[in-house]
Amino acid sequence: EAQVTQNPRYLITVTGKKLTVTCSQNMNHEYMSWYRQDPGLGLRQIYYSMNVEVTDKGDVPEGYKVSRKEKRNFPLILESPSPNQTSLYFCASSSAGAGGSGYTFGSGTRLTVV
């Protein structure tokens, strides 16, 4: 089944403790992206990647890192999480091509930083 898999689904952590949220897709998509969703603010893009070793900042990249060493994986790293990073996070992927195509989203990771 074509899908984007995020782990973990839920995570509670303490301020300053480094964490990684994994994202993997099995569709051979070039584009991958991370979003956070907060009430009243909709989805905001954190980082995106157009292909292996190519990443770029979205609208809210502060406090986050990403890497794209392989096509299928796009982990999101919080080096020193803070309470304002408590949010619902989504990873998404899409194939390239003229006109683009819709994104396939993961099921989300609900992160709480205390």
Place this chain on the structure above:
Amino acid sequence: SQQGEEDPQALSIQEGENATMNCSYKTSINNLQWYRQNSGRGLVHLILIRSNEREKHSGRLRVTLDTSKKSSSLLITASRAADTASYFCATDDSWGKLQFGAGTQVVVTP
């Protein structure tokens, strides 16, 4: 920053009625997409309309795009309780940089 803005923020209708929501955006786009999100779940892609298209249909969905007004509309015909969800428009103005609006919350009552 949000590119798209949906209107209305919330919509409550009865089963069988049509639901219409609108999306306005600010800059030129390659395409515009609509997504559905059930509470707390991942977004599901519904339909994509390219900048050179004016109307597109998919099942009970009808999307229009007016690039001169920088606006789009999503019509759901003959709504069902299962259509209860939040609906988001998203604009693609450069490859990979998809930007979402804040969404329209639709409630369909039996």
